[in-house]
Amino acid sequence: MIEISNLRKRTSGDVTRLEADIKFLDMTSPYKEKTLYFELDKKYGHLFADDSYDAFVLVPLWLAMLHKQDLHICGNVSKKLYQNIKWYVPKILCDFYNALSPVKFIVDGFTEPPKKRGKIVATGISCGVDSLATIHDHFINETDQDYKINALFYFNCAANGDFDDPKWQGLILKRAEFCKLAAKDLGLPCYFLNTNLHAFRKAKDWTKFLYLAIYSCVLSVSRAVSRYYVPNALNYEQIKKFSRRDDMSAFCDLYLVPLIQNERTELIIDGGQYRRVDKVKNIADWSIAQKYLNVCNNYSEDASNCGLCDKCLMTMFPLEVMGKLDAFAKVFDLAKYREVAEDYKAHCVAKNGRRVFATENFEFAKENNFPMP
Numbered sequence: 213m214i215e216i217s218n219l220r221k222r223t224s225g226d227v228t229r230l231e232a233d234i235k236f237l238d239m240t241s242p243y244k245e246k247t248l249y250f251e252l253d254k255k256y257g258h259l260f261a262d263d264s265y266d267a268f269v270l271v272p273l274w275l276a277m278l279h280k281q282d283l284h285i286c287g288n289v290s291k292k293l294y295q296n297i298k299w300y301v302p303k304i305l306c307d308f309y310n311a312l313s314p315v316k317f318i319v320d321g322f323t324e325p326p327k328k329r330g331k332i333v334a335t336g337i338s339c340g341v342d343s344l345a346t347i348h349d350h351f352i353n354e355t356d357q358d359y360k361i362n363a364l365f366y367f368n369c370a371a372n373g374d375f376d377d378p379k380w381q382g383l384i385l386k387r388a389e390f391c392k393l394a395a396k397d398l399g400l401p402c403y404f405l406n407t408n409l410h411a412f413r414k415a416k417d418w419t420k421f422l423y424l425a426i427y428s429c430v431l432s433v434s435r436a437v438s439r440y441y442v443p444n445a446l447n448y449e450q451i452k453k454f455s456r457r458d459d460m461s462a463f464c465d466l467y468l469v470p471l472i473q474n475e476r477t478e479l480i481i482d483g484g485q486y487r488r489v490d491k492v493k494n495i496a497d498w499s500i501a502q503k504y505l506n507v508c509n510n511y512s513e514d515a516s517n518c519g520l521c522d523k524c525l526m527t528m529f530p531l532e533v534m535g536k537l538d539a540f541a542k543v544f545d546l547a548k549y550r551e552v553a554e555d556y557k558a559h560c561v562a563k564n565g566r567r568v569f570a571t572e573n574f575e576f577a578k579e580n581n582f583p584m585p
């Protein structure tokens with residue numbers, strides 16, 4: 213049995229933590245950490261939902277299923293989340309990752325439904341294409357205040373680089389600062405939320421586990437957040453065609469995320485209506501994107517785009533096709549790109565139909581009568 217107990221909110225120095233203990237009752241814990249926590253600047257500690265274990269369910273459930281231990285939450289969770297986990301979620305997780313097994317999920321009670329929902333409508337900001345495209349649609353273009361983004365989050369849960377490597381930690385913090393500057397230019401508050409959930413992942417399970425950590429971060433602030441847009445990388449058609457078992461977002465997010473809800477917070481998968489090239493097109497004339505777009509997979513001291521990795525190339529190529537590359541000279545080294553662009557185009561031709569982004573870039577070139585090698 214894995215037991216989650218002693219939910220508390222506590223402030224120490226400049227930070228407030230929402231925290232609970234994790235105990236392995238029938239096996240030795242393979243993890244150093246004895247608690248799971250979420251952490252915000254103490255100014256924002258009131259955002260935490262400290263009357264519910266909802267944020268402490270998903271990662272412990274994954275661990276319970278991985279180690280074949282039942283899970284006991286010694287307190288209240290949302291009835292809606294409980295029902296969804298009881299009936300549906302474990303089957304999806306088992307289909308996704310065959311190292312998982314169904315286990316018993318026990319809770320002591322249910323959270324009181326809220327009298328009113330929080331006022332925050334949010335998404336995560338990374339300054340990547342998916343994140344900026346969501347902000348562009350639901351902040352710049354949205355007119356309905358119930359659905360218009362009014363805050364941004366940066367979850368430090370290993371989504372932005374290798375958490376265990378101190379060199380990457382520096383970069384993650386630089387990226388966070390960069391995102392805060394973009395949020396300031398947008399006139400939106402940006403909350404930096406730290407967590408230790410990543411400490412419970414196995415290295416090879418990184419992309420499998422990551423999304424549960426992100427959704428848990430959202431649930432930790434569900435007292436304040438009524439809607440949260442989850443930017444998705446692939447479109448509906450691509451998910452059918454290129455579904456991948458190593459990436460939860462590409463495998464099952466479309467039907468898993470609607471189950472990760474409580475009575476306070478709705479999570480909305482956003483971006484499935486677009487290919488990545490369509491998102492690049494949507495934000496290509498936006499000054500915020502031209503100043504802040506940051507997509508790179510590689511490490512660099514100053515968190516800049518390397519201009520040579522897969523993600524940099526697949527972003528610059530559609531900009532070139534549209535004749536808008538020069539507008540992005542602040543964020544990409546265009547001279548470097550021009551040296552390798554022909555090789556990247558040849559790669560798109562060669563991998564068309566087999567690799568998702570090579571395929572859509574090849575199609576995009578064709579749609580725009582752009583010559584390919």
Ligand SMILES: [Zn+2]
Pocket residue numbers: 507508509510517518519520521522523524525
């Ligand atoms: Zn790069």
